[in-house]
Amino acid sequence: MIVEISFVPIGVGTSLSRYIAKVISNIEKSGLKYQLTPMGTIVEGEWVEISNLIDNSHNLIFEMGIERIITNIKIDYRLDKKSSMQDKIESVKKKMVEPDV
Template identity: 35%
Template sequence: MITCDFAILPVGCDSTECKDYVAAAVQVVKDSGLHYELTGMGTQIEAEDLKELYDVIAKAQEAVFEVDVGRVYSVIKVDDRRDRPNRTLDAKIETVEKILK
């Protein structure tokens, strides 16, 4: 399982408000059928392979451009762990929570 945390930021907007841009990007992720979690600072998604992951991110970036902005800045963090199966977002959290007292 590949997990990813990403944010797509519009550059050169007339406002500091980003909700329309975020909604456009997240709608693409939602429509993809991939498991995702929206956070206050980005979006986390799970994918079975890199192509599937990068295709969704590319489409999300295009969706932000379509909201009428001329430049976007994307931050993408990918964890492609192949030594253990089923390392989902939830599994990673559960591992740490077991250690916490």
């Protein structure tokens, strides 16, 4: 499963990087494969692992004094085959070179 997550602490001004840094440190400790992007973080894993990670991330942000968080979650859940972040990128790049593939 591939999940894109973005956390938006409310009431803290325009800079969110200190909160996101705490979340990314938590993701690194989890051992799950991830990719930080400018607008969110993409994580690979099983739903139980990822949902626990989201819950832990919320708690970390709350512990920093935040009382409200908006969380956006996009889930790519395939049953027909395993697919990683890298697989998806390579598939697009291949089609750029060979459009009929």
